[in-house]
Amino acid sequence: MTGPRLPLEGVVYADAAMAARYFAQGAWIDRKIDDQLRARGEGNPQDPAFICDDDVLTFGELDRRADALANGLLQSGLKVNDRALFQMGTTLDTVIAFFGCLKAGVIPVCTIPQYRELEIDQLATLTRPSAYFVQSDGGSFDLVGFAKHMARRRSIPRVFVAGGRGEPDTIGMSELSNSGDRMRRAVPTGSEDVAVLQLSGGSTGIPKIIPRFHAEYMGHVRLWCDRYRMRTGDVGIWALPLMHNAGMMFALLRTVIYGCTTVLMPRWDPARFFALIERWRVNHAFTIGPHAPAIAAFQDIGKFDLSSLRFFFTLQGASAIERATGVRATNMFGITEGLVLTSTLDDPPSLRHGTVGAPCSDFDEVRLLRPDSEDEVGPGEVGELCFRGPSSLRGYFAAPELSAECLTSLGFFRSADMVRRVELDGRVAYAFEGRTRDNINRGGEKFGTEDIERLIALHPDIADGKVVAMPDEVYGEKACAFLIQKPGRPLPSVEGLGLFLLERGLAKFKLPERIEPIDAFPTTRVGKLDRAALRTVIADRLGDKKVKL
Known part of the structure; x- marks a missing residue:
């Protein structure tokens, strides 16, 4: 120390x-x-730490x-x-x-x-x-x-x-x-x-x-997993990227902190997912993005023994998972900048399914502020989730100006996520209501739109383009490109635009998956681009196909 x-x-x-x-x-x-x-490794050398494709790696x-x-x-x-x-x-x-x-x-x-x-x-x-x-x-x-x-x-x-x-x-x-x-x-x-x-x-x-940091990261994981009464010898299953913050917390760090076992799935397949739960007597399952609806929609769940499974935790879709599997499930909220909100095994469905829970640490301070100000919203109003605590961001790496934009004068991190404080069954929790910034969350992969729009501007047939999130039943959100074509030039297809962006080094999961022609972009009263209006347009056209909690 x-x-x-x-x-x-x-x-x-x-x-x-x-x-x-x-x-x-x-x-x-x-x-x-x-x-x-x-x-x-010295205290429990023969205990299994990680299992992957039938290979067992002991501590x-x-x-x-x-x-x-x-x-x-x-x-x-x-x-x-x-x-x-x-x-x-x-x-x-x-x-x-x-x-x-x-x-x-x-x-x-x-x-x-x-x-x-x-x-x-x-x-x-x-x-x-x-x-x-x-x-x-x-x-x-x-x-x-x-x-x-x-x-x-x-x-x-x-x-x-x-x-x-x-x-x-x-x-x-x-x-x-x-x-x-x-x-x-x-x-x-x-x-x-x-x-x-x-x-x-x-x-x-x-x-x-x-x-x-070593100390805060381990403390953060312990406080989170204590919510689920994690204990030595428990078995979890992980089918998502290991180096994500979620994979780091649930798979890598949880395993060594608690002396647990983690079953790794390099390739996602719902039948194999349930088969592994049965074979290795899995106790805890974490899932995000498109895996949640795939789990809930899997038709052969009844063929597998899930009696070992105590809890599912997911960023969305807990209610559908619980109905399909009969295993208690909860929605949660996690952000790499250092906050986890979740419910417990004993909380009623109204909390586990209707909110994303409450902070895992008693030392986390949460305030709901009005966007672009440091004024707190009133009771029951939606506000920007802002927090500070033992694991919260104090500054982005080598980016003091960016850090200053994202922190309040009192050091609260501004998440750009809009939530509402609710009281259910005598408990305080938070309900997620959307975002203020223009990032897209495609199945757990969050990305901004600035780099996509910069590349779109290079296309010879496009005068201007803006990218916003559109709702999707499986991934939660996908990218939609609103494009203004150059006079006398045809707009590219989704496939053609995707190939153009891939050739310029953009990751595939960021590609726009729908194109909407437009003559002019909507603006706010002060003349700025109204991205919220674009999101509303595409949501209305798609019938607001969001993943159901």
């Missing part, structure tokens, strides 16, 4: 008095994440293999506080690479395999990585070739490949771990140092990078 031992330039840290208070009150845990793994084996990888990383020339881009899937190799980096003091930059030139270029500019982790079996897209191309373009000296076969200009992860040696000495970092650089979906094309 002495502050960061090796501060990283561009990071805003908690002051000493605040840190001491959080440690004393139990909101932070004074231990590094990799030290927590070491404790599990002892994970600790040993992460040690060996860390040694290899340091011998390759990496230093403490160097950054490493991650584009890896939901696999055991990702787990080992993640903990190996932490043991070496190398900071993972938590990207996803779906990112392409535009996103990786921006992230490399901001984080200046010294390494790049990918996997050779990432599907039809050549992630290894892409990583080699981006490494040359951005002068990233090392490309590490899981499952690699000695390709030129790369280093196989197995080559790094050949010695099998344990770490001879701990790296000189502490619990208040940066553990990972997470990413936030936002309303601009500029990546927003969020430092998460």
Whole structure:
């Protein structure tokens, strides 16, 4: 509890008095994440930590293999506080690479395999990585070739490949771990140092990078999982990206904090999902995005034994999941900037299904403010969710101006999410009502529209284009492009526009999935673009096909 031992330039840290208070009150845990793994590896070496495609990785084996990888990383020339881009899937190799980096003091930059030139270029500019982790079996897209191309373009000296076969200009992860040696000495970092650089979906094309710290991240996970009465030996299942904030909390950190087991699903399939729950006697299931309606709509649920399953938690669709499975489920709210709202197993359906719950930490302060002001809304009114607490953002990485825009004068983070405070059955909770900014949440992947619109403006047949969220029954939201065509030129098709954007490096999940021709964009009374009006137009045309809670 002495502050960061090796501060990283561009990071805003908690002051000493605040840190001491959080440690004393139990909101932070004074231990590094990799030290927590070491404790599990020594205390419970034979217990299963992660299971994937029938391969079982025990805590002892994970600790040993992460040690060996860390040694290899340091011998390759990496230093403490160097950054490493991650584009890896939901696999055991990702787990080992993640903990190996932490043991070496190398900071993972938590990207996803779906990112392409535009996103990786921006992230490399901001984080200046010294390494790049990918996997050779990432599907039809050549992630290894892409990583080699981006490494040359951005002068990233090392490309590490899981499952690699000695390709030129790369280093196989197995080559790094050949010695099998344990770490001879701990790296000189502490619990208040940066553990990972997470990413936030936002309303601009500029990546927003969020430092998460060992002590606060572990404390945040514990307070969240305590809501669900998590205990040693529990089994969870994870079928989403591991390096997301949600995957980091539920799969990676929860596993080592509680001594739990996590079943990983590299590829989503509802039948296999239920088969794995039955086989491994899963107790807790977390799902977001399109998985929730797929679970609720699966016709063969009755063929599987779900008696071990105690709780489902999801960002949306809890009521439908509970009806379909007979297992208690709750909606929740999570944001990488450091707040989780959720209900408990014992809360009535009115809370679990009708709201997103309440803060997990007694130290989290929540205020509902009027957009563009610091005035609180009245009782029952909808306001912008603003918060501060042990894990809340104090500043984006290397972005003081952006940080100032997103924080109030008292240090409350402005989420741009609109909620309403409600009281049900004697409990205070919050109901989600929408967003103020122009970001899109497509099945849990949040992204802004600025970079898409900038590329659309380059199209030879388009005079101007704006992109907004449109409702979708499966993904919650998708991108819709309102386009003004150039005189005498035809508008592109959805497929044609998508190909144009892909060729310029945009990630596929950001592509507009509908085009609406328009003669002029609506404006507000002060002459600004009225995006809310565009969202209303497309919602009306689609019949407001939102995912039902």
